[in-house]
Amino acid sequence: MSREVDARIQRFTEVLDRLPGGSDARAVHGRRIKRAVSNAGRRLRRGLIAVAVLLAGLLAYYLFLGTIGIGGFLLVALLLPLLFIIAASLPLGGDIQPEALKKATPAVLPAQADRWLDSRRAELPRLAAPTLDKISAQLNAIGPQLATLPEMDPLAQDVSRLLNKHLPELVERYTKVPASMRTQPDSDGGPSIERRLVDGLKTVEGELARVSDTLSRDDRDAFLVKGQFLEDRYKADGGVVK
Numbered sequence: 065m066s067r068e069v070d071a072r073i074q075r076f077t078e079v080l081d082r083l084p085g086g087s088d089a090r091a092v093h094g095r096r097i098k099r100a101v102s103n104a105g106r107r108l109r110r111g112l113i114a115v116a117v118l119l120a121g122l123l124a125y126y127l128f129l130g131t132i133g134i135g136g137f138l139l140v141a142l143l144l145p146l147l148f149i150i151a152a153s154l155p156l157g158g159d160i161q162p163e164a165l166k167k168a169t170p171a172v173l174p175a176q177a178d179r180w181l182d183s184r185r186a187e188l189p190r191l192a193a194p195t196l197d198k199i200s201a202q203l204n205a206i207g208p209q210l211a212t213l214p215e216m217d218p219l220a221q222d223v224s225r226l227l228n229k230h231l232p233e234l235v236e237r238y239t240k241v242p243a244s245m246r247t248q249p250d251s252d253g254g255p256s257i258e259r260r261l262v263d264g265l266k267t268v269e270g271e272l273a274r275v276s277d278t279l280s281r282d283d284r285d286a287f288l289v290k291g292q293f294l295e296d297r298y299k300a301d302g303g304v305v306k
Contacts, residue, residue: 107152114151115144162236165228170220174207177227187239189246189258195265202272203227209279223275226268234264 122140126132132140160180168176178200185196206223213220238246238261246257255263 110154111148111152114147118143118147162228162232165232168228170213170215170217170224171207171211173224173227174203174210177231178203181231181235184235184239188235189261191258192262192265195262195269198269199265199272202269202276206272206276206279209276209283213279219275219278223272226271231268234261234268 118140122132160176160183162180165173165176165180181196181199181203185193188196210220210223238257241257249256
């Protein structure tokens with residue numbers, strides 16, 4: 065009876081996890097749109113550069129060797145759109161690999177980890193989508209905070225290990241499990257591989273939230289100390305000008 069109740073609770077939890085992620089989901093969607101617009105601009109620029117190079121070569125040929133003739137003109141008219149399409153369709157590059165995460169400094173690691181995790185979303189279950197949205201929101205919040213810390217700061221080192229080692233290992237090991245086995249509960253009635261993945265991602269999100277909260281409290285305390293110093297220094301002395 066207890067196992068049946070646990071199974072129903074787990075199914076209910078999975079239904080809740082599939083609900084839209086609210087503001088986190090909208091923020092992730094907005095970043096995806098910006099990234100897509102940026103990539104489209106890069107492709108357009110690369111296609112135009114390829115066309116410009118071809119036209120410059122054609123102009124040089126005309127100036128030094130004379131007319132290209134009707135056949136040459138038709139060939140160029142055919143090559144221009146073809147060259148543009150090829151240049152714009154080539155891979156943009158810049159994909160983040162787990163090895164690159166290990167080399168990233170704490171200041172840039174959250175942004176790179178966010179890009180890498182977004183590139184792996186298609187391989188992860190829909191059940192994990194809300195948690196992935198929350199991780200993305202935490203990564204965007206914690207990036208500017210980590211940028212103010214020395215690389216060897218213990219907190220920065222903890223976040224680095226979480227993002228360049230434990231998170232990639234969690235995702236990579238999940239993707240190696242055959243798809244047919246991911247939704248099956250354990251033989252002892254434990255959670256499925258999908259549920260274990262979501263639980264692991266929730267642990268990552270919780271740790272990022274804890275670090276962000278710690279850094280926020282430190283910033284708040286530093287601000288309060290500075291304000292108290294100014295108040296004691298100048299109000300107690302009757303102001304700057306006496």
